[in-house]
Amino acid sequence: MPAITPPPLPSDDKRWKIVNGTMRKNGFARHALIETLHTVQSSFGYLDDDAIRFVARSLRVPLSQAYGVATFYHYFSLKPPGKHTMTICTGTACYIKGNDKLVALAEKCLGIAQGQTTKDGLISLTTARCVGACGRAPVVLCDGELSGQMSGEEMVSQLEGWARG
Amino acid sequence: MNSEELEQIAETVRLENAKFDHQINVCMGTGCLSQHSDKLKDALSHAVAGQGKKCLVRRTGCMGLCAAGPLVLVDPEETLYQHVKAENAEAIAQSLGGEPVEALQCSLREHFDQQVHIVLENSGHIDPERIDDYIARDGYKALVKALTEMTPNEVIQQITESGLRGRGGGGYPTGLKWSTVAKAVGDMKYVICNGDEGDPGAFMDRSVLESDPQRVLEGMAIAANAVGASKGYVYVRAEYPLAVSRLTLCLRDARRRGLLGNGICGTQFDFDVEIRLGAGAFVCGEETALIASIEGKRGTPKPRPPYPASSGLWGRPTLINNVETFANIAPILRKGGKWFASIGSERSKGTKVFALTGKIKNTGLVEVPMGIKLREIIEVIGGGVPGGHKFKAVQTGGPSGGCIPEELLDIGVSYDALLKIGSIMGSGGMIVMDDTSCMVGVALYFMEFCMTESCGKCIPCRAGTAQMYTLLTRISNGTGTMDDLELLELLCTTVKEASLCGLGQTAPNPVLSTLKYFRHEYMEHIVHKRCPAGACVMKAAEEALA
Incomplete structure (x- = not known):
């Protein structure tokens, strides 16, 4: 097998070295695509075109396949997240405990739909399929931190707290 | 090793523990951690040290009872405290050796008495980040036994005899699956643990x-030895960060102890495990889609046959079992297949772990023997529906399952019984609904789920x-x-019969079961334009208000 020369890092941002590290650990194997995209997302917060191109070239995966994988899995985001993220769980237990009201309230409060980020880039509103904390439904994640038995007032005061900075 | x-390690742990008069166990699962049980643990350590108590x-x-978290269990008295806050640490430390703190005591005997713990026997009793704690509770004894005293065939024989069936939901006999993979020919075989819940x-x-x-x-290693595999993968959801980090630690410790790696227990058996993160696709719970995902591709299923047992990961024979199935293996080998087969009902052996949630008092995790009545789980263990509301239905099997009405609560829980009444065992979600939940709304909720989670490969599922x-x-x-109702019923049959994989084939189940048992609710919506539960918003009303 001919020696593989990986493409140069897109910039001297240190985070690319972490991404490269994941690929090296997997011997630049094609099956490391999802693992690498996970590293990109955890390092940069989202996957942009440059990142997908870089990973695809490094792993010798067709760009179409890399893009296909990035868009197939809900966990990957192609848009930069806001400074803060409010994630509302939409699992069955949370649904039964009335999470639709939480989603509607948050949308009204922020003036955006789920999956969007406020214009000032401060708060993103997302939903999760199920975070597995059903015993404490309804559940939200404030910047990744889980809070259970969430009431509308509590959630709004958290959102207002972020807005005040 | x-x-x-193993016995020496266990003895060291026992001697260490014997130095203490008391042991305070603090639940640090995701549920209790979200209520800051980590701070509580620090406060307890501080209080105990401050008062000079000999306590670990x-x-x-x-510990299961998520509704009452954070939970604290004091051994050897077995006093369980609920809703414990960091402020309570001093009082608990003070009470050691005396009367327990009454205000915090959790007295839900009936919740725990009806349960039989096999899979959860160590949960809440050991530190999950310390391999020695596990070893002290008979951990890895089964692996050593399987490697040094038994032939792979004998191991498979025990599993077959136990009657264990796949806990992921399908209920395929585990022993049969293992023997198929063992017989399959391949230069390399794989074992995959399906944790894509x-x-x-x-x-x-x-x-x-x-x-x-x-x-x-341990279960994976035993399986690998029995089927002749040397490489394993645990596929776990990225949404479970705590599980991933504990699993990572656990792999490192097992390698250090020589329980993973080359020449395990001085035998010729080599086995190592890697973690693969899921990325939020429900369809990846289907085994062929999961394999595609491990290969770094989009998680789309393939037609079967060939089954993964003959051609799975990278075309090699592959054994895929669910997390709970693997968790049952070690006790079966330790205590024998016959012991396991003595628990449960005629065709469903052993126990099943359920996540009991929704409109029920004691939400949390329960492990019950197969064959137990649904009513017992809901009314006795679960404590019934709170807030003076009336029970309406219990949903099992998630988007592939169905809603079970009150009149059927007296059936015993087993794979076949649940299938017969239009639901499935599923992986173990059990969601209780009361009179404020609309069954049309529930069917709609699950259909929205299946629609967005459909991978798009086959038309019946994607368009249906x-x-x-x-x-x-x-x-x-x-x-x-x-x-519309007639067309809906027609589509149910089409999607069920023509879809490629389990996701599509079972997607109509929530609709079919609610139509079967709650048809009157559909009729109310259609004929009288009203929602009996008061949950759905009627378009006419919305327009009138606007």
Whole structure:
């Protein structure tokens, strides 16, 4: 097998070295695509075109396949997240405990739909399929931190707290 | 590592523990951690040290009763405290050796008495991040026994005899699966642990991986030896960060102890495990889609046969079992297949872990013997429906399952009984609904789920679920007609029979079961344009208000 020369890092941002590290650990194997995209997302917060191109070239995966994988899995985001993220769980237990009201309230409060980020880039509103904390439904994640038995007032005061900075 | 060395480690742990008069176990599963049980543990350690008590404060996995978290269990008295806050630490430390703190005591005997713990026997009793704790509770004894005293065939024989069936939901006999993979020819074989718990409302696998990860690894290693595999993967959801980090630690410790790697227990057996993160696709719970995902591709299923047992990961024979299935293996080998087969009902052996949630008092994780009546789980263990509301239905099997009405609560829980009444065992989600939940709304909720989670490979599922979603939306908001209902029923059959994989084939189940048992609710929406539960918003009302 001919020696593989990986493409140069897109910039001297240190985070690319972490991404490269994941690929090296997997011997630049094609099956490391999802693992690498996970590293990109955890390092940069989202996957942009440059990142997908870089990973695809490094792993010798067709760009179409890399893009296909990035868009197939809900966990990957192609848009930069806001400074803060409010994630509302939409699992069955949370649904039964009335999470639709939480989603509607948050949308009204922020003036955006789920999956969007406020214009000032401060708060993103997302939903999760199920975070597995059903015993404490309804559940939200404030910047990744889980809070259970969430009431509308509590959630709004958290959102207002972020807005005040 | 051999059995003497294991015994030595266990003895060291026992001697260490004997130095303490008391042991305080603090639940640090996801549920209790979200209520800051980490700070509580620090406060308890501080209080105990401050008062000069000889007491060990231990981090443990899930104790099950998430509704009453954070939970603290004091041994050897077995006093269980609920809703404990850091402020209570001093009082608990003070009470050691005396009367327990009454205000915090959890007295739910009936919740725990009806349960039989096999999979969860260590949950809440050991520190999941310490391999020695696991070894002290008979951990890895089964692996050593399988490697040094038994032939692979004997191991498979024991599993077959136990009657264990796949806990992921399908209920395929585990022994039969193992022997198929063992007989398959290949230069390389794989073992995969399916921890892609996509079913919304279920968290058994998360809890097992967080509370007792070594047990899953031990089960995988035993399986690998029995079928002749040398490489394993644990596929776990990225949404479970705590499970991933504990599993990572656990792999490192097992390698250090020589329980993973080359020449395990001085035999010729080589086995190592890697973690693969899921990325939020429900369809990846399907075995062929999961394999595609491990290969770094989009998680789309393939037609079977060939089954993964003959051609799976990278075309090699592959054994895929669920987390809970692997967690059952070690106790079966320790105590024998016959012991396991003595628990449960005629065709469903052993126990099942359920995530009991929704409109029920004692939400949390329960492990019950197969054959137990649903009514017993809901009314006795679960404590019934709170707030003076009336029980309406219990949903099992998630988006692939169905809603079970009150009149059927006296059936015993087993794979076959649940299938017969139009639901499935599923992976173990059990969601209780009361009179404020609308059954059309629930069907709509699951259809929306299946529609968005459909991978798009086959048309019946991709287009069928979207059409069913449209029809259900119309019925739900009071604009549906009897023709819509007829078309919905027709589509149920088409999607069920023509879809490629389990996701599509079972997607109509929530609709079919609610139509079967709660048809009057559909009729109310269609004929009288009203929602009996008062949950759905009628379009006419919305327009009138606007």
